[in-house]
Amino acid sequence: MAVSAAAALDLAAINTLRALAIDAIENAGSGHPGLPLGAAPMAYVLWHRHLKFDPAQPDWYDRDRFVLSAGHGSMLLYGLLHLFGSLPREEIERFRQWGSRTPGHPERGVTPGVEATTGPLGQGAANSVGLAMAERFLAHRYNRPGHAIVDHRTYALVSDGDLMEGIASEAASLAGHLGLGRLTWLYDANDVSLDGPTSLAFTEDVGRRYEACGWHVQRVEDGNTDLPAIDAALAEARAEEARPSLIVVRTTIGYGSPGKAGTAASHGAPLGAAEAVRTKAELGWEHERPFHVPNEVRAHCRSAGARGARARAEWEARLARWAAAHPALDAERRLAAGGTLPRGWDEELPAFAAGAKLATREAGGKVLNALAERLPWILGGDADLSGSTKTAIAGASDFDGRTGQGRNVHFGVREHAMGAIANGLAYHGGVRPYTATFFVFADYMRPAIRLAAMNHLPVVFVFTHDSIAVGEDGPTHQPIEHLASLRAMPGLLVLRPADATETVEAWKVALAERARPTALVLSRQGLPVLDRGTLGSAAGVRRGAYVLADPPGEAPAVVLIATGAEVHLALAARALLAARGVAARVVSMPSWELFAAQDAPYRESVLPPALSARVAVEAGTTFGWERWAGERGVVLGLDRFGASAPAAVLLRELGFTAERVAEAALALAGR
């Protein structure tokens, strides 16, 4: 059969992607050629015939999203961006080098056109669920009859490794439940992972599993050469609007490599110079120059970009008509898309009367509700604990993945996917995501929190039940090391407010962050609302730490530093100390990161270097507290796991009493 000119061009484009990957990886001396060689056909068909994008504006609002969840195959993505977009050849040549736009794994923000930072397996797959949810949410909020200004799809390319990860299973189960019909995963089923054939560890029937999870599953038996089958499956996936689609594409890892195709040897290391030559010969690639892109291929791929440019022009016209008809909505859309807060957004937040007693989780729920009313693009939910975290938005319905209606996302008991889906919402833009669960389960979400921090995503992670004061549920449910382990993470803001008023300020700080995630750590137990008439203003929250109480008319002899619920302990200890004639300052320190970022004069005004008699108290590990307590200071914490007992009993038995704080201070003061 004669190969048509179009088919020859397709093959040339696919081989260009393959050759670029081979060359860049050889040049860098490291990288993963196996996936680009095998998955180039499906990626090419998607980008050439289906994906809606405008290379001139990679961040176009209504573009389709493409996530390479198998981030180790980054050269496939960079090759696509080079062929179809704007990534220059020099960057391909600098693959994996210091300062390049082509890092080893794709990084959002580093490379235009990269939608999500991937590499830790399963994360990108879960991100794509968030991207697809955001599209539905915004479509519901902004589209009006005759004005479809939000109308795009989300694609992810996933690997065997992705689908082995629990987070991908969680995300898939939720996507099926929500009926995210505009989400499609291309599964590069090459039956090989780093250690060898997947028969070593992964023999489930993936397609059947996804069907059981409510997905529309198709199979392409020859993903190496059968482009029409890939094309048809993608078309059918687009036609299916009620269920997410999985396309199981059988491929050969390292396709074309005579010595390594179909084996793990092609997975994670360069082919080697000789094998690279043999592979190109096998593929029929006749160009000697590395990084070569034939002119006809470039022109052929440009046509897909031109299709996208036309689509964007049509969209711009649609948007203009819509904006004229709905100016208020358009203003909102612009604000939300830009991550900007409207004037006066924080003016009508709840205030709490001194002396009232409520948990900071309760206060947090009230603040969130007030914010959600003002900022209709806040979207979030919880991992089956909204009754406890208090984070449901009252009056809003449950989020519906088909229509995009509703604002309360029921993530189910799927903390890890919840975190990564929130990241996906943030990657999409136009929505402001939050999540909620118990603080101890931050551990389940940790890889996703790390990616939020690395990618400057302004997700608000709400964590309640923040210490041993959880009580009877016992050590499995009592955070000990969690504050330290989150404070240790670069790029994350941790806030643990002491009362309802500080909680208001903490939420304000969190929302004002445009490029940093926040962990908002709240109490289960009721806490008195502090009397700001006699104590320092909670406005100090934004500086991380502030003087809450000072001795009247005399210099303090000791300083008591505390966070969250333990601030009340410090205040009580201060009274005990006053009765013993020792003047104590109380510092509330809701955020280490914010305090560390203040200038030295402010920091020294709160913690004067000369005032070395310091007692720090926090119902968690002492790890790291030397930073603030200093060498002479004493840290009252808990370097063991908790226990099951009523909270008051636990706090007493484990030493969280005003008397113990006062005793430590007395000892320091030489009394």
Added chain:
Amino acid sequence: MAVSAAAALDLAAINTLRALAIDAIENAGSGHPGLPLGAAPMAYVLWHRHLKFDPAQPDWYDRDRFVLSAGHGSMLLYGLLHLFGSLPREEIERFRQWGSRTPGHPERGVTPGVEATTGPLGQGAANSVGLAMAERFLAHRYNRPGHAIVDHRTYALVSDGDLMEGIASEAASLAGHLGLGRLTWLYDANDVSLDGPTSLAFTEDVGRRYEACGWHVQRVEDGNTDLPAIDAALAEARAEEARPSLIVVRTTIGYGSPGKAGTAASHGAPLGAAEAVRTKAELGWEHERPFHVPNEVRAHCRSAGARGARARAEWEARLARWAAAHPALDAERRLAAGGTLPRGWDEELPAFAAGAKLATREAGGKVLNALAERLPWILGGDADLSGSTKTAIAGASDFDGRTGQGRNVHFGVREHAMGAIANGLAYHGGVRPYTATFFVFADYMRPAIRLAAMNHLPVVFVFTHDSIAVGEDGPTHQPIEHLASLRAMPGLLVLRPADATETVEAWKVALAERARPTALVLSRQGLPVLDRGTLGSAAGVRRGAYVLADPPGEAPAVVLIATGAEVHLALAARALLAARGVAARVVSMPSWELFAAQDAPYRESVLPPALSARVAVEAGTTFGWERWAGERGVVLGLDRFGASAPAAVLLRELGFTAERVAEAALALAGR
């Protein structure tokens, strides 16, 4: 139809379990009655007719294992232990109180008969996979024709919440792959989780999903009353030896509660006094006294225990015959079961010649292999990275879940389940488990590591690729905060050796730990083997930190403290300082925990209080280092994420050079 006497007794026993749960939870004022009320029938049938246990010896070697993965339903387990075992009534009365044996969630070690600490959902399910693997492994190693001394089954009771968790999906996929025919999960399918009906978030077809994962799936439509159906399904599960079994048992949460059955209201809070009375009436429970166990129920349940006692007596006789025939095997079995190491176990470990250069992961692999030869009960594996972690046991085959043959477990890209399965192996006893993956993926395993620490499980968690020296793979693969976040966890030993010789010592320390997990943190990059002829002995590893080098014949003016690869940086800086006339001590500090546990004289001999000019260097976050550097000290670390570039470039660009260390020391020394 007349109810038979036996059926009446069964019902009375089930209602006893229900009433005990109601009473204990009312008495405690907190707890989860919904699961015990609904799942009591299946649990009762399992314990009464199938489970092999001897109440007189809850830790009998060949007992069946039962894990309540849905740990919030702890009162069901305590009720079972009370009815069938030896848990006294006083403990039921002290449910959730300080010092009781009945904490809010089951805790291994606190309550005889509790096999695993559960509560964080999904963990127990994954533990059960490890328990079942251990049984097969030991059966293969010890059973001989005519001598089946290892011959038991593993059961877990799992909830909707468990099965939503990714870790359970990972564990189930691996269990199906391995064909763990002696593993059975009873799935309490009550369609209600804490936030309401599971229709909010969980609508997948669980049975079909498990079939796709290679499980034998059965369904019991009326789990509230159809005991014969439960019994038959359990019998069929026992007959199926080639696949793990899932029994989907439809139940009503809070069964019997007129006001709350079938709703989330019965899930996580006491029924309330009035509803408790109504529920008992509805159940036909006529006993007024709380915590009542009718005499006929006690006698009826004792018969199950008697069956177990007979089985144990038969087993003891079998064991005696086997031991007589295979005394060496029996000696090994006893050692392994007791967690003891044989005399001379550490005598033939590899030694490394000074000046050779190899990564500590390479050295670690050689040590592990030497240990594995000596200790045939070491069993472990990796998450699809054995080629990189170097942790495969040479000459051993892949672990086979049907026969129990082989020692290399291919966990697949399932880090979280890997951790929890290793915990399950340790819970079982008789095997010594290890796991391996990249250090950055410790985050994926964190909830499992925490439970290992809480439960004093001597799992060795090997983590390689321990810093930005990972290089080109970039920030997603470069640990920064991981050392700090693991050091912050109570009960975990963290070891980061500096060279091959320290790696030998680190493995020795790890294996000698009988009741503590170890994180063994190893380098990707090659590191010179230090010359112990001129430097301090690596035996210092067991003290956590030691003087590696001191100035000859003079007191040091500065001390350089480092861990892992950065020790070499410190040594190089020391040479630079010597050339500038500044005498420096170098301290290698592979383990903070071990060093902190030394007495003050030793600690002060390594870090003299007067020697406050200290430079600490570690290619990770500075968080927490004030503890050792002190107030005058300088910490050279990395409080940002890494980047993609060759390792040498990265280390230089991010400041890990001997020159920078020397400069910091010079500044401290006033030079």
